[in-house]
């Protein structure tokens with residue numbers, strides 16, 4: 001069964017000409033673990049999903065690979081995203097990192113490989129996990145690599161030449177950091193994946209990306225469920241609970257989730273909502289163009305109540321990667337260090 005996106009595109013095509021489905025399945029299960037991921041992906045593929053958004057850090061590559069193989073759908077018909085782990089941002093590690101992910105996935109290539117966050121962590125002794133400070137249990141930041149992310153990008157470019165990654169892109173990069181990448185890039189990022197929902201529309205980032213043919217993919221398109229360590233604004237309700245979104249949904253005979261996703265796709269933004277629920281998965285594929293006045297109601301929400309980020313790692317790492325004024329980290333130690 002193919003997705004039923006009425007009057008909206010089923011795919012987007014970024015600057016490198018490679019098609020990306022407008023709706024994909026998020027696979028980050030947060031604090032719930034990965035026990036349900038494989039069945040969820042099989043269910044999603046059977047319903048028509050053709051983009052699976054994973055990451056080495058989610059620890060579920062094996063489940064994603066098994067689900068893809070067991071689905072019986074030819075590999076080339078499924079768009080698979082993975083992300084470079086933060087412990088392997090050193091340009092010397094670029095090939096080992098993707099090889100590890102491909103081994104888990106049991107695939108020869110990924111369709112899209114993203115630099116998972118601009119900042120990097122030191123690895124533990126086994127070189128496979130994040131090193132944590134014995135004092136406060138926080139991750140040990142690699143400040144040097146966190147400032148040298150353009151070099152990490154240059155290393156990632158080699159993965160396109162090797163054929164192991166068809167497209168490369170960035171994850172949670174702001175405009176300031178993306179400009180630094182563009183200064184040195186031989187390959188312009190195809191994608192920036194960023195938190196986007198009606199409470200955080202990121203109009204500036206979207207406009208800037210569009211000038212370079214960079215597709216924005218929205219993570220947490222319904223608000224999201226980051227793990228508690230990095231959850232921003234934990235006491236705020238999600239956009240799907242907003243009375244104005246509920247009213248738009250009633251007028252359009254949609255659910256609030258469908259309104260949030262339709263609004264994003266209508267803006268030219270791809271989405272990767274996570275769901276393990278069959279009915280939710282189905283809804284999230286059935287999107288529809290919102291009438292202009294109702295689209296404007298959703299689009300204005302963040303102006304009325306102020307932007308809200310639900311993924312906020314600053315408290316956890318000690319600097320603000322989203323600062324558009326200064327390229328952080330600036331110092332070489334955390335405020336508590």
Ligand SMILES: NC(=O)c1ccc[n+]([C@@H]2O[C@H](COP(=O)([O-])OP(=O)(O)OC[C@H]3O[C@@H](n4cnc5c(N)ncnc54)[C@H](OP(=O)(O)O)[C@@H]3O)[C@@H](O)[C@H]2O)c1
Nearest residue numbers: 026027028219220221222223224225226257273274275276
């Ligand atoms: N969270 C993060 O920190 C983070 C960071 C970076 C990237 N990502 C990527 O982005 C993906 C999406 O982010 P996310 O999972 O945090 O947030 P999300 O997709 O915005 O929200 C997921 C939540 O919404 C519920 N949901 C899904 N469809 C629904 C519907 N139609 N009606 C009502 N509820 C619905 C899901 O519950 P059910 O399962 O019960 O449907 C789940 O609790 C991740 O899986 C990952 O691939 C996430």
